[in-house]
Amino acid sequence: MSKKFTLxxxxxxxxxxxxxxxxxxxxxxxxxxxxxxxxxxxGHSGPFACDLCSFVAKSKKGLFYHKRSFHENPQTGRTKHPxxxxxxxxxxxxxxxxxxxxxxxxxxxxPPDSAGDAQDTLQDITLxxxxxxxxxxxxxxxxxxxxxxxxxxxxxxxxxSNSSLKRHLAVFHKRRNISTRTQCKxxxxxxxxxxxxxxxxxxxxxxxxRPRENLQWLCQECGVDFPSKTGLDxxxxxxxxxxxxANETPLQIPVPPKVRRDSRKKxxxxxxxxxxxxxxxxxxALPHQxxxxxxxxxxxxxxx
Numbered sequence: 275m276s277k278k279f280t281l282x283x284x285x286x287x288x289x290x291x292x293x294x295x296x297x298x299x300x301x302x303x304x305x306x307x308x309x310x311x312x313x314x315x316x317g318h319s320g321p322f323a324c325d326l327c328s329f330v331a332k333s334k335k336g337l338f339y340h341k342r343s344f345h346e347n348p349q350t351g352r353t354k355h356p357x358x359x360x361x362x363x364x365x366x367x368x369x370x371x372x373x374x375x376x377x378x379x380x381x382x383x384x385p386p387d388s389a390g391d392a393q394d395t396l397q398d399i400t401l402x403x404x405x406x407x408x409x410x411x412x413x414x415x416x417x418x419x420x421x422x423x424x425x426x427x428x429x430x431x432x433x434x435s436n437s438s439l440k441r442h443l444a445v446f447h448k449r450r451n452i453s454t455r456t457q458c459k460x461x462x463x464x465x466x467x468x469x470x471x472x473x474x475x476x477x478x479x480x481x482x483x484r485p486r487e488n489l490q491w492l493c494q495e496c497g498v499d500f501p502s503k504t505g506l507d508x509x510x511x512x513x514x515x516x517x518x519x520a521n522e523t524p525l526q527i528p529v530p531p532k533v534r535r536d537s538r539k540k541x542x543x544x545x546x547x548x549x550x551x552x553x554x555x556x557x558x559a560l561p562h563q564x565x566x567x568x569x570x571x572x573x574x575x576x577x578x
Contacts, residue, residue, distance in 0.1 A: 396459050407455045410469050411482040415501055420447055426501035432480060
């Protein structure tokens with residue numbers, strides 16, 4: 275009984291030049307394998323039975339190609355597990371960054387009897403979870419809201435002190451991805467915009483009128499005090515930069531060509547628009563006058 279041979283063409287792709295080499299492989303139809311079929315009886319029958327599934331090959335070559343195709347990963351060379359029922363995975367929503375999580379909306383509490391009671395009740399800075407709340411009017415010296423922490427910060431603007439406080443929380447307390455919320459102590463409203471634009475704070479200001487604390491580190495040039503030596507050093511550095519900027523030679527930057535072209539077009543357009551005038555573009559030329567002061571040379575006599 276003659277065997278039928280099957281011709282298979284294998285395309286092998288090689289690197290950078292992407293040349294495709296075609297190789298012809300001949301093997302008999304008896305050695306062609308088929309995907310394994312799930313059978314209840316996984317017993318082995320025959321000398322060329324697969325030890326991982328119920329497939330039985332006709333030859334050793336057929337068993338080799340079967341294992342390479344269905345039970346071995348060609349990239350890693352590891353043996354694959356037998357085919358099992360597909361597993362259903364439930365897709366989970368991607369994690370949301372804490373930067374995009376706003377502070378929870380807390381309804382304003384009932385207003386107290388007087389504005390002074392409200393300012394005494396609310397603390398200047400509170401930290402609840404990952405939400406840092408600033409209550410205005412606020413003290414110029416920012417204290418760390420973490421218990422038993424002595425960190426203090428004082429700058430010219432409240433938002434720069436806010437940056438220093440957040441940097442302290444991230445470095446020393448490992449509290450990162452903190453969001454900020456501002457509220458008014460007078461009307462207990464959560465501020466959606468800049469605190470300086472709030473009606474209550476326009477009258478009383480952003481900083482409270484409490485007795486000023488006498489801090490340890492004092493600037494000898496302007497008399498401003500700071501709670502730490504680092505703050506004083508940064509302030510002194512700002513004084514030095516101001517002096518250097520005042521004494522340096524001003525930098526003269528040439529006007530770019532585009533700016534010169536635009537200014538020239540504006541000048542031309544300014545003179546080109548409107549009704550014409552009788553003013554001449556240039557003064558009239560002077561009439562040509564013959565010079566009369568030229569000395570005449572006497573004629574030389576002929577008979578000498």
